[in-house]
Amino acid sequence: MAAEAAAAGAAGAPVLQVEGLNQAYGGSHILRDLAFEARAGEVTVVLGRNGVGKTTLLKTLMGLVPAKSGRVRLQGQDITPLPPYERVRRGIGYVPQGREIFGRLTVQDNLRMGLAVKPGGTPIPAELFELFPVLRQMIGRRGGDLSGGQQQQLAIARALAAGPKLLILDEPTEGIQPSIIKDIGRVIRMLADRGTMAVLLVEQYYDFAAGLADQYLVMERGAIVQRGRGADMQADGVRQRMAI
Numbered sequence: 001m002a003a004e005a006a007a008a009g010a011a012g013a014p015v016l017q018v019e020g021l022n023q024a025y026g027g028s029h030i031l032r033d034l035a036f037e038a039r040a041g042e043v044t045v046v047l048g049r050n051g052v053g054k055t056t057l058l059k060t061l062m063g064l065v066p067a068k069s070g071r072v073r074l075q076g077q078d079i080t081p082l083p084p085y086e087r088v089r090r091g092i093g094y095v096p097q098g099r100e101i102f103g104r105l106t107v108q109d110n111l112r113m114g115l116a117v118k119p120g121g122t123p124i125p126a127e128l129f130e131l132f133p134v135l136r137q138m139i140g141r142r143g144g145d146l147s148g149g150q151q152q153q154l155a156i157a158r159a160l161a162a163g164p165k166l167l168i169l170d171e172p173t174e175g176i177q178p179s180i181i182k183d184i185g186r187v188i189r190m191l192a193d194r195g196t197m198a199v200l201l202v203e204q205y206y207d208f209a210a211g212l213a214d215q216y217l218v219m220e221r222g223a224i225v226q227r228g229r230g231a232d233m234q235a236d237g238v239r240q241r242m243a244i
Contacts, residue, residue, distance in 0.1 A: 020071065023068050042214035091166060095156050108139045132154075135150075
């Protein structure tokens, strides 16, 4: 009972905390004083049109581009100065826009790349093949020979291989057929509902985002201009704002 109580207490705790985050390229101010949290057991959706800074936000969270000012905390620890590989080691899984799998490597070797921060010989988690059964069927096939939807499933599985506490996805529905979009949405919801992981999802496909969001953030010109609960997106006029 004590263990169950502890687990219940951990559910909903902030996994990611962003505080006053600013980022600039040359003289262009890209991110402007961003502040938000992503909590365990929830899907936090970031919406906005092209060019508002969504991908830059994710790259800054991953340490791929430096923050000009502000703080990024993971489970209460300041990770702002850490390089990307150390952020992965601390518990971030990242699925970039465009997937960026290794086309010449097999599915199996792509998944092993996701275990690079683990001790040598760590086996590929069997659960990945339960979440994405097609990967088991294609285990020996080169990543570049997979369809776009299969590559996206592989990219997500690779990010999950090390058991992250925060899963970051950058437009996972881009160029994907509807049947696989549904499968990806099911997996994201399942992972969040366990209560041990926070999911941060950048997405332009409104219906997909609205179907998953526990909380939403709308970005314009590098700033968060609207936020709320996912259940309120329709009442808050988010679809209409995205169409403007």
